Amino acid sequence: MVSSQQFTQRLFTPRFINKVIKFMGICVQDVSKRFGDFQALDRVSVDIESGSLVALLGPSGSGKSTLLRSIAGLESPDSGRISLMGEDATDRSVQDRKIGFVFQHYALFKHMTVRRNIAFGMEIRKMAASRVKARTEELLDLVQLTGMGDRYPSQLSGGQRQRVALARALAVEPKVLLLDEPFGALDARVRKDLRAWLRRLHDEVHVTTVFVTHDQEEAMEVSDRIVVMNKGKVEQIGTPAQVYDHPASAFVMSFIGPVNVLPTSSKIFQESGFDSAHPEMFLRPHDIEIALEAANNTVPARVARLIHLGWEIQAELELEDGQLMIANLTRDRYDRLQLEENQCVYVRPKEAKSFALNYNI
């Protein structure tokens, strides 16, 4: 029997606490990293749930790779803590972190065949030869490269190399899979296919996955959650819908999706009742309503240009004060309005946002 005192003791041993927080996949706490004078990461904190697929999104130089490499242990942060699956990994070496890492340019071992590349990690970890063999074949199937095991990386296409890199990383059954711009070096078509494939793969394998991208569409399409980064800081963490519909900052609003930035004093906001203490308002192109007749909260505008994008129409509108803005219309709406260039229309914003903090890209 366990006495109640023993039980409480057991409750508060560090091991137990570790178990409690094990639902946490990756926990990054106040991590900073400097390269010379340059602050690559500035007190970054991110929690990533176990089993989820998360995108690190941000412009070039925002510190995405540095953060990913810090999680992997390839970069050692100047300060802050990183825990993986509830265990503090800050002082652990790369080798002991049990992560899988996929590099932007694949970093396949050039002098080894595909099969030997995939088997590398298992051989290092001293897995039995028969198991290595079986698992290698399994992985070749998983990444749809059956029959290509004896090729060298130089004999593969970019997309195939990428999948070998993934298979190699998955071979050691990592607790965490980290991918640095996994589709960055591929052409648009292959990229789209691989994206969907990665999503399906994740749904099958369910390993906690973080991938870096600077393509917002890619982030929205693939991930459960998006971490938006800018200048070494985290701007916002949320689901794709949250990040798109409720951006936390001007940066996020303008980085994710197209946006019009107009002065708050513009007549279009005064007429429609949008007001803010901040000098600029942000307006998504699909949040602009276009009508042929004036109504009580519309302002007139001239259709300067019409661009047909197939499934929707993009209209460049010039307001009375000379301000230009972009509005998107559905095909239906466009057909009903029968818009023409240089026509006069009446516009009204359905939704507009303003942000307190500094706006800088």
Add this chain to the structure above:
Amino acid sequence: MISNPQQLNKPLNDRNLKKSWVPTILIGITVVYLGLVLYIPAANVFYQAFRLGTGAFFENLTKPEFLSAASLTLMLAVIAVPINTVFGLCAAWALTRNRFWGRSFLLSVIDLPFSISPVVAGLMLVLLYGRLGWFGPWLNSNNIQIIFAFPGMLLATLFVSMPFVVREVIPVLEEAGAEQEEAAATLGASEWQTFWRVTLPNIRWGLLYGVLLTNARAMGEFGAVSVVSGNLSQQTQSLPLFVEEAYKQYQTESAYSAAVLLAFLAVLTLVFKEILERKTK
């Protein structure tokens, strides 16, 4: 104007003529120059060595002075090449995979044996280890002889053949990049495993090429070694020193026979080098 096509064509023809002559002249100059400086002297060495027939040639190669010189040269190479290979690998790795203060200074210092005259290199050793050198008194009192003995010759050989491996390995290491090594680390490989399984296979041809050049220089060095050797026949006389000595003593055939051996070695090196260069591509 058009009625006289001859005139229209003339300047064009002239240009064509010049175009075909310039390369011919340049090729001619190159061949003549190489012939005078390289081919004829080299061919002459072979001619002189075999002038009295192959019997005399092989007889020259069995004389004790020659055998002793050849084995000494072999010994120098057998010790100097591995040392400089290991050092070269370590230095190349340290210089490419790390950024530290004084790195570019170190890089240029490694080239010193290339830019310094071999005679000066030998002299530097004498000034350090010679009887009147810095370490002279101490070495003397401990009965250690470096100058005019094998250790001095080895030091000179090490010095002049030092940069080859470093110089050959640095570019291939840089080209291979650190990513494959990082990938190995994420897969659980220790640094030692990474070196043997990833780094070394990636740089093997460049490394071998460097080793080859190191060997050629170690076996062929004359200047630095001659300053520190004392040139005692059958004791401190390496193959290049033997060639010079024999020649001075009017044992021309003997000199040429040994020279042929050295030249053969050089040709072999070039053949391997060519093969390796193709492999690296």
